[in-house]
Amino acid sequence: MADPRNIPDGAPSDFPFDLPAASPRPGGIAARAAALARPDGAGHARGVYLDGLNPEQRAAVEATDGPVLVLAGAGTGKTRVLTTRIAHILSLGLAWPSQILAVTFTNKAAREMKERIGAMVGEEVEGMPWLGTFHSIGVRMLRRHSELVGLKSGFTILDTDDQIRLLKQLLQAEGIDEKRWPARLLANIIDGWKNRGLGPQQVPAGEGSAFANGRGGAFYAAYQARLKALNAVDFGDLLLESIRLLRENPDVLAEYHRRFRYILVDEYQDTNVAQYLWLRLLAAGSRNVCCVGDDDQSIYGWRGAEVDNILRFETDFPGATVVRLERNYRSTGHILGAAAHLIAHNAGRLGKTLFSEGESGEKVTVTGAWDSQEEARAIGEEIEQLQRQGHALTQIAILVRASFQMREFEERFVTLGLNYRVIGGPRFYERAEIRDALAYLRVIASPSDDLAFERIVNVPKRGLGDAALRQIHDHARAAQIPLIEAARELVASEELKPKVRLTLRDLVASFDRWRGQMTSLPQNELAEIVLDESGYTEMWQKDRSADAQGRLDNLKELVRSMEQFENLIGFLEHISLVMDVEGAAGGDAVNIMTLHSAKGLEFDTVFLPGWEEGVFPNQRALDEQGRAGLEEERRLAYVGLTRARRRAKVFFASNRRIHGMWQSAVPSRFLDELSEKDVEVTESRGGQGWGGGQSGRYGYGPSRFDEAQTFGSSYSTPGWQRAQNAARSNSGGGGFSGGSFSDNRPSRFAASEKARGGRVIEGELIAKSTGPASRFAIGDRVFHQKFGYGEVASVEGNKLTVQFDKAGEKKVVDSFVDAA
DNA sequence: GAGAGTCGGCTTTTT
DNA sequence: GCCGACTCTC
Numbered sequence: 056m057a058d059p060r061n062i063p064d065g066a067p068s069d070f071p072f073d074l075p076a077a078s079p080r081p082g083g084i085a086a087r088a089a090a091l092a093r094p095d096g097a098g099h100a101r102g103v104y105l106d107g108l109n110p111e112q113r114a115a116v117e118a119t120d121g122p123v124l125v126l127a128g129a130g131t132g133k134t135r136v137l138t139t140r141i142a143h144i145l146s147l148g149l150a151w152p153s154q155i156l157a158v159t160f161t162n163k164a165a166r167e168m169k170e171r172i173g174a175m176v177g178e179e180v181e182g183m184p185w186l187g188t189f190h191s192i193g194v195r196m197l198r199r200h201s202e203l204v205g206l207k208s209g210f211t212i213l214d215t216d217d218q219i220r221l222l223k224q225l226l227q228a229e230g231i232d233e234k235r236w237p238a239r240l241l242a243n244i245i246d247g248w249k250n251r252g253l254g255p256q257q258v259p260a261g262e263g264s265a266f267a268n269g270r271g272g273a274f275y276a277a278y279q280a281r282l283k284a285l286n287a288v289d290f291g292d293l294l295l296e297s298i299r300l301l302r303e304n305p306d307v308l309a310e311y312h313r314r315f316r317y318i319l320v321d322e323y324q325d326t327n328v329a330q331y332l333w334l335r336l337l338a339a340g341s342r343n344v345c346c347v348g349d350d351d352q353s354i355y356g357w358r359g360a361e362v363d364n365i366l367r368f369e370t371d372f373p374g375a376t377v378v379r380l381e382r383n384y385r386s387t388g389h390i391l392g393a394a395a396h397l398i399a400h401n402a403g404r405l406g407k408t409l410f411s412e413g414e415s416g417e418k419v420t421v422t423g424a425w426d427s428q429e430e431a432r433a434i435g436e437e438i439e440q441l442q443r444q445g446h447a448l449t450q451i452a453i454l455v456r457a458s459f460q461m462r463e464f465e466e467r468f469v470t471l472g473l474n475y476r477v478i479g480g481p482r483f484y485e486r487a488e489i490r491d492a493l494a495y496l497r498v499i500a501s502p503s504d505d506l507a508f509e510r511i512v513n514v515p516k517r518g519l520g521d522a523a524l525r526q527i528h529d530h531a532r533a534a535q536i537p538l539i540e541a542a543r544e545l546v547a548s549e550e551l552k553p554k555v556r557l558t559l560r561d562l563v564a565s566f567d568r569w570r571g572q573m574t575s576l577p578q579n580e581l582a583e584i585v586l587d588e589s590g591y592t593e594m595w596q597k598d599r600s601a602d603a604q605g606r607l608d609n610l611k612e613l614v615r616s617m618e619q620f621e622n623l624i625g626f627l628e629h630i631s632l633v634m635d636v637e638g639a640a641g642g643d644a645v646n647i648m649t650l651h652s653a654k655g656l657e658f659d660t661v662f663l664p665g666w667e668e669g670v671f672p673n674q675r676a677l678d679e680q681g682r683a684g685l686e687e688e689r690r691l692a693y694v695g696l697t698r699a700r701r702r703a704k705v706f707f708a709s710n711r712r713i714h715g716m717w718q719s720a721v722p723s724r725f726l727d728e729l730s731e732k733d734v735e736v737t738e739s740r741g742g743q744g745w746g747g748g749q750s751g752r753y754g755y756g757p758s759r760f761d762e763a764q765t766f767g768s769s770y771s772t773p774g775w776q777r778a779q780n781a782a783r784s785n786s787g788g789g790g791f792s793g794g795s796f797s798d799n800r801p802s803r804f805a806a807s808e809k810a811r812g813g814r815v816i817e818g819e820l821i822a823k824s825t826g827p828a829s830r831f832a833i834g835d836r837v838f839h840q841k842f843g844y845g846e847v848a849s850v851e852g853n854k855l856t857v858q859f860d861k862a863g864e865k866k867v868v869d870s871f872v873d874a875a
Numbered sequence: 876g877a878g879a880g881t882c883g884g885c886t887t888t889t890t
Numbered sequence: 891g892c893c894g895a896c897t898c899t900c
Contacts, residue, residue, distance in 0.1 A: 161889065190890045214890080234883095290890045325889095357887065457886050479888080520876070632890065651887050673886055691887085714885065715891035 104142050104175055108135075115345075115378040116140045119149060119317070122338070122372035123345040124365070128409045129394075129697035130385030130657065133347055137319055138171040140345065141183075145176060150316040152182035156337065158189050159321040162633045164655070165191075168321070185315070189330050191632050193293035196300060196311075203304055204296045209501065211287045212631040216490065217506045218242050218289050225277055229270075236267045245275050249291030250359030252298060252329040255279055285505060294329045301336045312340025323348030323368075327359035335371070344372065350405050351398050354651060354691050356683065357676075366405060383409040385657055387416025389733040390703050394696040396730035401686045409697075418735040419696070419703045421726055426710040426717075427460070427665075431467040434662050434706065438473060438645060441660060448474060450659035452646040454695045456671040459713075460664065461647050474644035479652040484630055488595065488606040489613055493630065495585050496578075499569050500623050503537040512538075515594035517562070523555045539566065565589065578623040582614050650695045661699035664706040666692075667720035670713075692725045705729075837874060 105113060115125045115136045127133035141157065144150055159165045165187050172183065185192060194212070201208045213221070222238040222245075244266055248258055255276035263272025282288060288296060301308045318338050320326070323346035326334070338344035346368060353362040369375050383391055391409050398404070424430040438451055453464055461477060468475045483489060491514055497507035512527075513519045530550075531541035545551055546560045569585050576584070586592045592610065595603050620626035646658065665671050672688035680687065696703050707722045831837060835847045848858045 188890065193890095212890090293890075355888080358889080459885085516876070518876085649887065670886095675886060687887095712891080 111380050112136050116143050118376045122375040124368045124375055124377045125347040127347055127380040128407045130383045131380035141172055142175045144317050153184050154316045156315040157186040157319040190293045193297040196297050204300050207286050213287050213289045231267050246291055249295050250327040252332045298333050316341050318344040320346040324350050324353035324365045325355050325360045326364050331364045352694050356687050381407050381409050383411045385700055389415050389418045390699050392733040393419045393729040394693050397728045398693040400728050401689055417702055420735050420737050421705045422737050424708045427463050427708045430664050430706050430708045431463040435467045435471050448643045448645045452658040453662045454650045454653045476644040478648035502539050505538045508538045515590045517558050579614050579617040650691045653698050654694055657698050659700045660702040662704050663695050666705050666707040666723035
């Protein structure tokens with residue numbers, strides 16, 4: 056092959072793409088990369104970017120021909136390999152920047168990759184138009200060839216919220232009971248099919264009947280038809296329709312084959328079937344596909360990721376080079392040892408053993424606490440101590456399995472006055488006020504966006520309720536026009552009530568006016584005018600609820616963030632794909648986040664609370680996914696441990712409040728899967744030790760919690776507090792101590808019988824004997840205004856469980872019933 | 876159409 | 891125990 060770059064970008068006949076400025080301008084990325092390769096190039100020796108790579112990394116970078124799988128363990132320099140590989144390809148002149156397809160999962164990863172490549176070869180990275188997320192690249196393809204998949208250019212991208220509202224309408228139209236068959240469930244099922252690359256026609260018959268008595272498949276088809284009618288796609292379609300585009304149009308596929316000389320995929324273990332199919336189609340061209348990933352860090356199976364994709368790579372791409380990166384640059388020896396021992400309990404992995412050349416460092420600590428409050432207290436104290444020793448709070452993270460665990464820490468840190476930052480949670484663009492504001496803008500930008508129109512037609516309340524909306528809907532359906540056009544026609548007619556007619560006339564006129572200003576005003580000024588004139592801002596100003604001010608601030612932030620875009624359309628396109636907003640850096644603060652959102656991050660000190668059966672591994676994962684679920688939970692534990700550079704500190708509590716109920720818990724089996732030589736069992740600094748779990752035996756299974764001790768809601772009564780104080784003061788007797796190592800129970804974290812018995816019984820007795828005594832006793836006949844006559848089945852404080860003659864068993868507060 | 880009251884659900888999360 | 895969705899009433 057001659058110079059592979061002999062098809063210059065922008066050559067009109069060969070590449071019918073609207074190519075960005077990627078031709079070899081003097082300052083372009085390719086020119087800079089090429090300069091790197093020349094001995095005299097800007098002072099760089101040839102291949103200077105290769106310096107400092109270890110032999111495996113270098114092999115992964117230099118294996119440019121054919122399929123390559125890089126198995127990159129945690130902390131082994133995965134991103135560095137990816138970015139260096141791109142720099143290498145560019146500097147050898149193997150491809151232009153626009154001939155490299157580089158895919159990531161998140162916008163954040165794409166951004167980081169751009170920055171790092173930019174730092175390596177020069178600042179200009181716009182030269183890599185095909186570096187992005189699966190979805191953004193899918194959109195790019197679909198926008199170019201929209202007519203080939205039955206869309207008009209300028210189609211809208213619906214997010215989950217829109218998706219569910221659309222499905223709700225479909226279900227309602229068919230008279231489906233939404234209690235039994237929620238739209239959300241259908242959305243999940245459809246997403247599942249799309250994740251697997253299945254269109255409505257390809258859904259296996261049996262599965263299609265899973266929803267609403269055999270109508271799942273039909274609803275899927277109807278939903279897709281609705282999307283087409285709205286000229287819209289959902290996130291799943293971005294891939295599914297791209298696949299269809301490539302499959303049904305060999306000429307288009309051939310063009311992409313010629314274009315993409317090199318394909319790189321990040322986090323390959325997280326790809327789903329659809330992404331895999333898409334990738335295979337594209338990779339069939341050059342066959343130069345390089346996937347980087349770690350099967351041990353696959354934690355997104357529940358949303359369609361197929362670990363199998365990475366496990367099967369060598370079969371899928373015959374002749375693949377496999378490079379293992381096992382040299383860890385992040386964690387100390389003990390942390391790696393503990394993590395490696397844990398993950399070795401998983402079957403079905405490709406098998407890597409991380410090693411480090413650094414020191415072994417501190418052992419991983421395992422600490423038991425009496426309950427989740429004490430767990431938070433102990434962690435708070437350790438953090439304060441680290442802080443006193445001069446450690447930065449930003450280098451400390453608390454990684455939880457589920458977000459309900461966060462609150463305990465937040466409360467504790469507020470009392471301590473310790474700065475913290477919760478990462479994750481509801482994102483900026485998901486907030487109601489932001490979505491409302493965006494809906495206004497969407498209607499302005501594309502009048503046929505019915506979902507957006509519906510969202511704000513009566514927000515703020517302007518008297519256009521259900522009845523009015525139904526009229527508009529009916530007319531729109533009959534005339535086959537968008538809602539806002541239907542509204543316009545109705546206003547011109549005599550159909551509406553006078554008051555409704557006036558309001559609707561004003562609203563339609565407002566939209567016309569705003570649309571007229573779209574070209575003359577910058578989009579942020581327009582947004583401000585729209586929010587003002589529509590009464591939306593005023594609605595929140597009048598609102599006296601606590602978060603109203605926060606919402607107004609968010610709206611301001613939204614308007615401010617619009618400045619940096621070229622126009623309204625550009626802004627809307629951006630936010631439909633990039634639902635995150637640059638996180639405010641904030642000062643020195645402890646990071647609190649879920650294990651899932653911690654993937655890819657690292658901290659000096661990592662606290663891992665809540666290692667209890669049922670919480671972690673999560674009970675539902677076990678119930679629903681069985682062994683596969685357990686293994687994914689274990690990978691999650693592995694991810695958690697390997698986030699730590701110097702200190703990993705695991706905690707478990709014997710009692711935890713879940714859904715408002717106190718439940719005693721068994722220490723997680725994962726604790727016993729940590730290698731003993733790397734672990735140190737410490738006592739909680741709170742001092743009261745822990746009460747232990749049920750049996751200390753490994754009879755794990757779904758029934759484990761059936762006999763779990765549960766306490767009533769009287770936990771905060773003086774009696775309960777006395778019980779806790781009592782527990783605190785006699786920690787010597789029942790507390791956890793190294794002593795339980797010497798008994799020959801299967802688990803070294805199992806409770807001593809003594810500790811367990813004393814605590815639990817005490818708590819139970821006190822909990823039952825306190826609280827406001829009810830006027831009623833078991834067996835009493837009572838009367839309730841709503842439920843009628845019944846018999847008291849149980850009494851918990853002032854709460855009664857009553858077996859009503861007609862209404863069945865209900866829980867009621869005793870002030871609502873009278874003696875019969 | 877607003878406000879109060881009731882009921883059910885409740886892992887992880889990106890695009 | 892808390893939150894959101896829905897219903898009921900005025």
